[in-house]
Amino acid sequence: MTKPWNFETAGETVFGAGTLEQIGSLCKSHNWHRALVVSDSNLLALDMVDRVCENLQSECVDAFSFTETEAEPSVETAAAAVSVSESFGPDVVIGLGGGSNMDLAKVVATVLSCGGTASDYFGFDRVPHAILPLICVPTTAGTGSEVSHSAVLTDREAAMKESMQSRFLRPRIALIDPALALSCPRQVTAESGIDALVHAIEAYTAIDAAEMPDGNAYSGRTPITNALCEQAIALIGKYLVRAVEVADDLEAREGMASAALLAGMAFSNAGVAVVHALEYPLGGTLHCSHGGGNGMLLPYVMRFNLQVRKEAFARIAVLLGENVSGMDEGDAAERGIVAVENMRGRIGIPSSVRQLGGRKDQLRGFAEKAFAVKRLIHVNPRPVTLSDLQSILQSAF
Numbered sequence: 001m002t003k004p005w006n007f008e009t010a011g012e013t014v015f016g017a018g019t020l021e022q023i024g025s026l027c028k029s030h031n032w033h034r035a036l037v038v039s040d041s042n043l044l045a046l047d048m049v050d051r052v053c054e055n056l057q058s059e060c061v062d063a064f065s066f067t068e069t070e071a072e073p074s075v076e077t078a079a080a081a082v083s084v085s086e087s088f089g090p091d092v093v094i095g096l097g098g099g100s101n102m103d104l105a106k107v108v109a110t111v112l113s114c115g116g117t118a119s120d121y122f123g124f125d126r127v128p129h130a131i132l133p134l135i136c137v138p139t140t141a142g143t144g145s146e147v148s149h150s151a152v153l154t155d156r157e158a159a160m161k162e163s164m165q166s167r168f169l170r171p172r173i174a175l176i177d178p179a180l181a182l183s184c185p186r187q188v189t190a191e192s193g194i195d196a197l198v199h200a201i202e203a204y205t206a207i208d209a210a211e212m213p214d215g216n217a218y219s220g221r222t223p224i225t226n227a228l229c230e231q232a233i234a235l236i237g238k239y240l241v242r243a244v245e246v247a248d249d250l251e252a253r254e255g256m257a258s259a260a261l262l263a264g265m266a267f268s269n270a271g272v273a274v275v276h277a278l279e280y281p282l283g284g285t286l287h288c289s290h291g292g293g294n295g296m297l298l299p300y301v302m303r304f305n306l307q308v309r310k311e312a313f314a315r316i317a318v319l320l321g322e323n324v325s326g327m328d329e330g331d332a333a334e335r336g337i338v339a340v341e342n343m344r345g346r347i348g349i350p351s352s353v354r355q356l357g358g359r360k361d362q363l364r365g366f367a368e369k370a371f372a373v374k375r376l377i378h379v380n381p382r383p384v385t386l387s388d389l390q391s392i393l394q395s396a397f
């Protein structure tokens, strides 16, 4: 008899080029009349914020926008967003942007609904009750925050990324219009895209649901998450390089938007592991992007996990389009890692801690902070010690 597991995602998913134009009617049909739009100055300059607000107003939904934020937003920015939007009294919160803005929208909805400050809710299952309904509209293809149960902020003081996970953070609606990512600069496409690959590979190689300790933020891999990951990895193999190299290729943007969505559904259930644990202190200290740090680390962590996940890595090779016929499982698995390294190189993601600006004397501190993020360490298929983390970072240096 298998151990029971469950699977959760966003309440409703709307997908397709042009679907942004449905945002007002969606709010109206749910009887939401006051929408807080959380976005940023780049998307304001690209007219996306006005498009959303005008569409809302055309359906008699009042709109108020907050755009004074930054990529990888801080705890302080979250506090500012709450204090500016509190008096508006929204009945729905819309996160328009990459993972940074969607996560900020989740945090603002949480604090407006439950009081206190963002840091009260860091960790798993700290949000006490349902929050304002969320609509997440991704403008990058990568994070999967549009369906996930987490939100990440930067704690500048601790030089660490901090996150909260709660079923109440799952958006009520994920509205995915792949055309919105056409304006992404090359580097944003590459960094967010490789983050989706990290999500899919870490979820695909996570420990099985039957082995997951009770009360963790994640359930371990299940038949549903495995199916989602396989499809996500195949789509990334087909479309990521194309989306980076040909900025106006809508088919590639659609493929990557699907991949990010599927990987988000998978990882927010199965879990992510050592790549993400190591990225938290790296990103918090070196201020690299989440995708840049994760993409750099991925092949090094795969090498560490190789001995316990040969079959999965061999399958990843095939999903990424490698010809492994005639190879034994070990060689095919190694080919899976090389395929990820090659993709990382082709889209211009750094391949070492040094390239991200890190110093050798920082590695031990990074390893210690990562080791403390037990909910991620527990998901890794091979048991990990502090000295393992140091060795991974040494090899990545």
Ligand SMILES: NC(=O)c1ccc[n+]([C@@H]2O[C@H](COP(=O)([O-])OP(=O)(O)OC[C@H]3O[C@@H](n4cnc5c(N)ncnc54)[C@H](O)[C@@H]3O)[C@@H](O)[C@H]2O)c1
Pocket (backbone or CB within 6 Å): 040, 042, 043, 046, 071, 072, 073, 097, 098, 099, 100, 101, 103, 139, 140, 141, 142, 143, 144, 145, 148, 149, 150, 151, 152, 161, 180, 181, 182, 183, 184, 185, 188, 191, 192, 195, 290, 291
């Ligand atoms: N909640 C989750 O489940 C989850 C998962 C993974 C990552 N994250 C978080 O998401 C953040 C990273 O998100 P991201 O990779 O989407 O990048 P991002 O949201 O940080 O955006 C990067 C930059 O791209 C710009 N941008 C976004 N869309 C654009 C567009 N269509 N055209 C032009 N410019 C655009 C933004 O203004 C920003 O300057 C990190 O903080 C990370 O920790 C959250």
Ligand SMILES: [Zn+2]
Pocket (backbone or CB within 6 Å): 143, 195, 198, 199, 276, 290, 294
């Ligand atoms: Zn990620």
